[in-house]
Amino acid sequence: MSSSDDGGYVHDPAAFEEDGESDEGDNWLVNPAHPETADREFDWQGWVVVGMIVVAFIIAPAAILLWPPSVGYRFALLTLPLFPAFFLAITAVWATTRP
Secondary structure (H helix, E strand, O other): OOOOOOOOOOOOHHHEOOOOOEOOOOHHHHOOOOHHHOOOOOOHHHHHHHHHHHHHHHHHHHHHHHOOOOOOHHHHHHHHHHHHHHHHHHHHHHHHOOO
């Protein structure tokens, strides 16, 4: 099997200079992009996260306080905070991941 058939990384010593630096692909180390040049706008994804924060920190605790005692506090104290917290975490990961 030749090195071009494996489809993976093949180390090429000729691609490196004598000091061990690669002459291709290290430009981002020498001249990094400034963080302000990245496309990071607060758009509709940010508002979805804000909505989930409101649900997790205001609506879920209010639902726990207003939960009728006859239904059971185990559901109110475990499940009502768990689901909004889970969806807040999933939404935050979704909103901060860039394509």
